[in-house]
Amino acid sequence: MDGTLPAATAAVLGAAALGLLLRRLLVFVTEVESSSMAPTLAPGQRVLTRRLGRGGRIRRGDVLVVMSAELGRAVVKRVVGLPGERVEIDGDGRVRIEGTPLAEEYVKHPGGPSAGTFAVPEGHLLLLGDNRARSSDSRGWSRPFLPVAAARGRVVTRFRATAGADRGRVRDPLGGPGPGPRGAAAPPPAHGAPRRAGGPQVPRP
Numbered sequence: 001m002d003g004t005l006p007a008a009t010a011a012v013l014g015a016a017a018l019g020l021l022l023r024r025l026l027v028f029v030t031e032v033e034s035s036s037m038a039p040t041l042a043p044g045q046r047v048l049t050r051r052l053g054r055g056g057r058i059r060r061g062d063v064l065v066v067m068s069a070e071l072g073r074a075v076v077k078r079v080v081g082l083p084g085e086r087v088e089i090d091g092d093g094r095v096r097i098e099g100t101p102l103a104e105e106y107v108k109h110p111g112g113p114s115a116g117t118f119a120v121p122e123g124h125l126l127l128l129g130d131n132r133a134r135s136s137d138s139r140g141w142s143r144p145f146l147p148v149a150a151a152r153g154r155v156v157t158r159f160r161a162t163a164g165a166d167r168g169r170v171r172d173p174l175g176g177p178g179p180g181p182r183g184a185a186a187p188p189p190a191h192g193a194p195r196r197a198g199g200p201q202v203p204r205p
Contacts, residue, residue: 026051028153030065032076036129036136037063039108041076041158049153058082058125058148058200060097063155066127070143074152077137078106081126083148083200087118089139093132109133114140123148123200148200 030049032041040063041047049065058064062079080095080102081087088096092110095102111133118138120126124145129135138144 026053027156030074030076030153030155035134036131037076037078038131038134040106040130041155046159047076047155048157048159050156051153052151058151058154060102064125064127065152065155066125066146067150067152068141068146069150070141075127076155077127077129077135079125080128081118081120081138081145083120083122083124085120085126087120087126089115089118089128091115093128095128104130106130107132112139118144121145125151125200 027048027050030047032043032045032047035043052058058079060079060082063076064079065074065076067074081097086098088099089112091112093107093112093115094110095104107130109131112135116139118126124147126138126145128137128139138146
């Protein structure tokens with residue numbers, strides 16, 4: 001024997017090493033299952049998700065992987081409403097936070113199954129899909145608000161879905177509006193306290 005590993009064995013060891021590295025880096029890969037986040041994310045597209053560490057903050061515009069007890073599975077949605085906020089959604093899926101319109105350049109397919117006003121409880125989030133016309137989200141769930149503790153991670157990178165699609169690190173979470181109600185990345189919401197501008201913290205286990 002020349003001391004070299006068979007190709008199959010080397011591949012298995014390489015995959016195991018990569019998996020260990022990903023776990024140590026606190027990231028994991030998620031596959032998008034539906035078109036609810038189009039055009040930001042496509043069905044079948046894979047995204048790299050960073051786990052939310054102890055005391056990690058969630059901001060409006062973050063795209064999260066969240067475990068839904070109602071659906072019995074994880075979903076990929078965008079954070080629109082933060083704890084303690086009043087969120088108004090009209091029939092076209094347009095959003096107001098405490099009466100202030102929310103700029104959402106990433107929404108290319110407005111509309112949706114329902115509209116209304118939602119008072120987000122403390123410790124919870126209101127989540128919507130970017131494809132408002134075809135998304136099952138907080139507007140239609142029987143339990144519209146998901147606990148902050150249900151967030152598994154923040155999507156930070158998307159990989160090529162089809163030829164010509166974007167790949168690599170995504171600027172300002174997947175085109176999100178940032179913490180402010182008008183889409184500004186730096187200033188805090190005009191209506192909100194500094195706590196809301198920074199986002200809720202993930203509770204320590």
